[in-house]
Amino acid sequence: MTGEATERTRGPGRDGSQKMGRTQRQHVITRLLAVHRVTNQEQLVELLAAEGVSSTQATVSQDLVDLGAIKVRAGDGDSTYAIPDQPHAQKAPDDHLRRIFGDWVVEVNTTHNIVVLRTPPGSAHVVGSALDRADLPEVAGTVAGDDTLFVVVTDPDHPVTGPTAALAQRLRDLAGLNKD
Numbered sequence: 001m002t003g004e005a006t007e008r009t010r011g012p013g014r015d016g017s018q019k020m021g022r023t024q025r026q027h028v029i030t031r032l033l034a035v036h037r038v039t040n041q042e043q044l045v046e047l048l049a050a051e052g053v054s055s056t057q058a059t060v061s062q063d064l065v066d067l068g069a070i071k072v073r074a075g076d077g078d079s080t081y082a083i084p085d086q087p088h089a090q091k092a093p094d095d096h097l098r099r100i101f102g103d104w105v106v107e108v109n110t111t112h113n114i115v116v117l118r119t120p121p122g123s124a125h126v127v128g129s130a131l132d133r134a135d136l137p138e139v140a141g142t143v144a145g146d147d148t149l150f151v152v153v154t155d156p157d158h159p160v161t162g163p164t165a166a167l168a169q170r171l172r173d174l175a176g177l178n179k180d
Contacts, residue, residue, distance in 0.1 A: 124145055
């Protein structure tokens, strides 16, 4: 119980680092994971210390669980921590999207109105989540598999017609989305 109380204490520690509450620390961790390729918990403890935040490996481990962080394989084969499901309402800045694409996308192909992105195994959802949060107007949606991401592109100059429009209407009807 003593260690738990110490972790919650605010104010500078003996080394000048700041002890902070769980919510504030997890916010810093989320930011660090978005900026750095973190391969282990000890590295994250060191990055927190560099930010002036005092924490233990055990606390960081629980924070990663609370945040829903997962380990994914990067292009170079190393496993790094990522938080794939940040709230959609939180728009991802362009530099975040650029970093995610630079770290995880290994191939880009196109076919009609679909862009196909390839990633290392187990990483497509990280790219898909970042792309969804980027809220790009030309992106209708994304579908992520293990190492492949489909990005469906909208084109306002070419409205959807034919069988695609008919199927979309039928699905709207089934979902009760049409108000007649």
